[in-house]
Amino acid sequence: MQSNLNHGADVALFIDWENFKISLAVGHRTPNVSALKEEVSNHGRVVIAKAYADWVTRAPELRGASQFLNDPPSLYAAGIEPVFVPTRAPSPNATNANGMRTGRIKNSVDVKMTADCIEIAHSYPNIGTFVLVSGDSDFIHVVNALRTMGKHVIVVGISWSTSRRLADQVDTLILYDVDVDPPETIAEPAEPSFQPAEPAPDRTSAADLNDIIRAIEEIIRDERKAGGNPLLTSIKQRLVRRYPDFDEKKLGYTGFKRLMARVAQNGNVRLITAGLVDWAIMADEDIPEGATEATFSGSNARPGRRRGRLPRSRQEDRAPEPEPIGS
Numbered sequence: 001m002q003s004n005l006n007h008g009a010d011v012a013l014f015i016d017w018e019n020f021k022i023s024l025a026v027g028h029r030t031p032n033v034s035a036l037k038e039e040v041s042n043h044g045r046v047v048i049a050k051a052y053a054d055w056v057t058r059a060p061e062l063r064g065a066s067q068f069l070n071d072p073p074s075l076y077a078a079g080i081e082p083v084f085v086p087t088r089a090p091s092p093n094a095t096n097a098n099g100m101r102t103g104r105i106k107n108s109v110d111v112k113m114t115a116d117c118i119e120i121a122h123s124y125p126n127i128g129t130f131v132l133v134s135g136d137s138d139f140i141h142v143v144n145a146l147r148t149m150g151k152h153v154i155v156v157g158i159s160w161s162t163s164r165r166l167a168d169q170v171d172t173l174i175l176y177d178v179d180v181d182p183p184e185t186i187a188e189p190a191e192p193s194f195q196p197a198e199p200a201p202d203r204t205s206a207a208d209l210n211d212i213i214r215a216i217e218e219i220i221r222d223e224r225k226a227g228g229n230p231l232l233t234s235i236k237q238r239l240v241r242r243y244p245d246f247d248e249k250k251l252g253y254t255g256f257k258r259l260m261a262r263v264a265q266n267g268n269v270r271l272i273t274a275g276l277v278d279w280a281i282m283a284d285e286d287i288p289e290g291a292t293e294a295t296f297s298g299s300n301a302r303p304g305r306r307r308g309r310l311p312r313s314r315q316e317d318r319a320p321e322p323e324p325i326g327s
Contacts, residue, residue, distance in 0.1 A: 009044055009045065013046055013049040014117060014130070015080065015134070016132070017068065020133050021053075021068070022062060023135060023160075024177070027158070029181075032181050032273070033277055034276075035180050036156070036181070037049070039255075044128075049079055052113050053084075054109075055069055055072055056069060074277050077277055078233060113134075117146060128150075129152045131154045131156060132154070134166075135163055140165060140169050144169060147169075152171050154173075155170045158177055159178055208251070216239060217266075220235065220280045229279050231278070231279045232271075232278045235260070257271075268283050269282055269283055270283050272292060273292050273294045274288065274290060
């Protein structure tokens with residue numbers, strides 16, 4: 001039996017789902033777990049993925065259908081395990097030992113996430129990177145504990161709600177609304193130019209790209225004929241089985257969703273967003289009820305974009321770039 005696994009090369013993902021979704025709702029945004037999972041997979045093989053929330057208790061910050069109750073199926077579809085953390089809500093007349101009236105007690109998502117992080121850090125030495133999706137400063141202690149154990153800690157937060165103190169303690173900070181799923185932008189028409197475009201470096205030939213596009217279309221067609229809903233993550237997995245050396249970056253695309261946008265340009269498939277995940281259908285199919293056409297944030301090339309940023313305390317001496325992170 002082989003035991004030559006790359007020590008510390010794997011990734012564990014922990015999502016404070018309540019903090020994540022409510023923070024996005026402040027900016028009138030909803031989570032896209034397909035985009036989040038793809039970003040995390042850029043840092044290694046994701047072997048553990050969990051999302052924590054009280055899935056049945058209504059959050060006053062969210063309204064209508066945006067509550068948590070309908071989220072677990074989409075999380076399961078994306079390969080993320082929903083973990084139920086209940087919120088205790090005592091009766092209005094309840095009092096504590098001192099005779100003082102008690103109100104709604106905050107749930108223990110941070111406690112459960114912290115306990116799971118520490119347990120997994122001790123139990124699985126192959127996991128060297130921990131990704132925490134939250135902007136809550138309560139996670140500073142587990143971040144410090146993981147880093148003293150030699151783990152690389154990444155926080156995915158929201159630009160307007162991530163704690164500055166938390167951001168300064170981690171190894172890498174990724175802003176979901178800037179780096180992972182930025183808002184849709186309208187591409188301005190390019191001015192005509194008579195200069196030949198410079199070839200992009202490290203890209204494979206157009207023939208290789210066409211082969212990949214045909215394979216993706218075939219995967220989607222077969223899955224739809226079988227009655228399935230091909231998620232982008234599952235399409236990529238099946239593509240890797242056909243082409244073990246496949247990497248969308250070799251084709252010049254920063255992410256698989258951007259490659260899929262190029263595939264859709266051929267007019268044979270359509271990309272849609274249903275709930276919290278992205279998947280594909282054939283172009284001659286109607287968009288299912290409740291789903292919408294997937295949107296993309298501008299062109300593939302994003303000059304100067306940083307997929308992660310060092311905290312200020314560990315940046316080199318240079319002019320600081322303003323980051324709209326809340327206190």
